[in-house]
Amino acid sequence: MTTTPRALAAPRHTALGRLVADPPGFAAQLPGEPRLRRAAGDFSDLFGLAEVDGLLTDRALRRPAFRVIRDGEQVPDVSCLHGGLLYPDVADPRKISGLLAEGATLVFQGLQELTGPLAEFGRRLGHDLGRPVNVNAYVTPAGSQGFGDHYDTQDSFIVQIHGSKRWTLKDPALAQPLSHETGRPLPEDDGPGRTLTLESGDCLWLPRGWVHSARSTDTASVHLTISLYEWTxxxxxxxxxxxxxxxxxxxxxxxxxxxxxxxxxxxxxxxxxxxxxxxxxxxxxxxxxxxxxxGAPEFLSPVRHPAGQVLAPEADEDAEYTVNAHAVLNAETRGDRLVLTLGARGLTLPASMTPLLADLLDRDRFRLRDLPPTPGTTALLTRLCTEGVITRTP
Incomplete structure (x- = not known):
């Protein structure tokens, strides 16, 4: 018989708590209508103007990690790619700067796989909501608009990072659309909709299917769209x-x-x-x-640190570890085995390790001397450290 140790799988809502006022209630029933949370917090630790420049100038960013949108259409590659490097699909900062000056919108895609802070936030939010996430960033010059009215087939959080943007929301053209139901014609006479302006630090919950468009105000805008995978x-x-x-x-x-x-x-x-x-x-x-x-492989797996594992000194009683409880998507005892799901990876341990693991995952940090004397502790810590479930604090 399979049982689920609740202490191993319960989310702490560390990421969701930054986006909504009532994380447990929100996670229990995702709202079917838009919700706006004013002044949700400072998200500059996740993304900002410095990251925009860094991605373009320091990362040799390649397709499909970015695209440029003008008048609702993607700008041709020749207008935004470098073309003279080893790889022909690298972003050209000079060309993109010119396009931004003309009012085009720059879109970074899949940032949860590119940047450390957003990758960590994505892992935590995925654990909080039991849904993998995708993070895009939209950089829009003042008074510009990337897309006209449209709807998405994924639920999303819109997080305003810099500047402000005025959003127009209209009732769904299609209730709870599925992933293959994109591009349906919108009603020609659907009214003006309701408008709201997102300022830096605001967070908007936008359920799938709601028709929307957005235009920056008299300042340039940077916002994140954090989308939940459509799991129906x-x-x-x-x-x-x-x-x-x-x-x-x-x-x-x-x-x-x-x-x-x-x-x-x-x-x-x-x-x-x-x-x-x-x-x-x-x-x-x-x-x-x-x-x-x-579905498990769609979640971001915990980060491994191969060099750190090979080169780090041996652990001692004073060594401190950080616990990444959100790395454990699921834990179940199956007979004499304890099976952990870590996104695309899995980890099987003796079921006798369940109490010790539950104790560890209930902590934020610990030292070896803090743990109860249990046979197999050293071996367990080695495995968890290798898989990124715990990391040695520098």
Whole structure:
């Protein structure tokens, strides 16, 4: 029988608490309407103008980590790429500066994989909400607009970093759209919508499907869009259909499927019958394992520090460690094993280590001398340190 040690998996809402006023309530039921939190906090530790310049000038940023938008369309590569380096798809800071001066919007994509602070924030928020996150940054000159009215198929937090931006929100054109339901035509006469201006430090929750557009005010704007992966029942079913063993529907469709509607409908009736019979007897726990195995790799795994592990001095009683509890997406005891999910990676330990691990993950920091004398402690710490669940404090 599989059980879940609550102490190992419970989120602390360390990231979500920076975005919303009631983290536990918000996580329990994601709101279906936009919510604005004024003066949520100072997010300059995550991103800012210095990071914009650093990404363009110090990182040799390559496609698809950035794009430039003008009048709702992506600027052609020749207008923003360097072209003279080893890699032909590197951002050209000079060209992009010229485009920004003309009112274009610069978009950084997948920042949770590029910058340390946002990567850490993304791991924590993913743990808080049980959803992988993607972070984009939008740099818009004063009085400019990157995109017109549109909707997204992912729930998002909009975090204003610098300057201000005026947003127009309209009711969803399609309720809870799925990932393949993008680009649906918007109503021609849907009214002016409601407007609000985000100032530095504000945070807007924007559920999927809500039609929106944004224009910077008389100052340049930098904002983050922190999107949650669209994990729905539909998403889970597509993973089950692609991965579950013993699925029905293995019979070949009729050779007259496209010529004879009656033959096609007979095939669909047979498939529907098989699916209903399979679902009626399917084991829910086994389906959970299938979907989790498909989704866990989408989470950011904890950071490993190979050089630090190889070159660091041996631990002693005074060595201090930082605990990255958010690195543990899930922990379950299965017989005599304790199985940890660390995003794309997993870690299997003896089930006898469960009390010690629960004690560790309930701490922020610890020293070896603080831990109870338990057999296997040194080996456990070595494994956890290797996997990035704990890190030695400099």
């Amino acid at each position: 029942g539909h998403w889970a079913w597509t993973r089950i259909a692609a991965r579950a063993p013993g699925l029905p529907g293995r019979f070949p469709l009729s050779t007259d499927f496209f010529r004879d509607r009656a033959a096609a409908e007979k095939d669909m009736a047979a498939l529907r019958t098989e699916l209903m019979q399979w679902l009626a007897t399917a084991d829910d726990s086994a389906l959970v394992d299938v979907v989790r195995a498909a």
